[in-house]
Amino acid sequence: MADPFDLLRALAALGVPFALYGTSGLALLHPHVRRALPDAERDLDIVLVPGIEHLRAVVRFAEAHSAAVTCWGTPFDHSWTERELAGKYYVRAVFSGPEWETQLDVTFECDWLDSREAIARATVIEGVPVLCEEDLWFSKLTKNAEGGQKLAARLALTIPADALARLASIRP
Secondary structure, rough: OOOOHHHHHHHHHHHOEEEHHHHHHHHHHHHHHHHHHHHHHHHEEEOOOOOOOHHHHHHHHHHHHHHHEOOOEEOOOOOHHHHHHHHOOOOEEEOOOOEEEEEEEEEEEOOOOHHHHHHHHEEEEEEEEHHHHHHHHHHHHHHHHHHHHHHHHHHHOHOOOOOHHHHHHHHO
């Protein structure tokens, strides 16, 4: 079976504008995290530049590789419009074949981060665009501040001060 990050390299080669985030993003930014959390490769989270065409490109890619693609448990319908998808935020592609055994969560609506700007700041690591560390941590802490801080402590990672300041600016 191929390296799950090969899936993202193949997607990047198609020119789809995305960046990896979450624990799998940390795994590429910090090699010791990849060794400490091998399951980080089984749940890949990406954020897309807004636009239905980018989402459809990812869905076509996933389906071409025999992934089951759903939006909130419903099989993805190619006739859905941006308006029909509004407020749904992400689709999930589950790859369970000879190439990859992983889940890809694709955020196409992002209310916690300006995805266009964040993707422009992304760093390419091993052929995969990854949110910069500040954006990655801000995203992680926005979803679960306590869990993110515990993960940082457990893995001996330092959360960038700018990410903490951004979080404080949106929290009372």
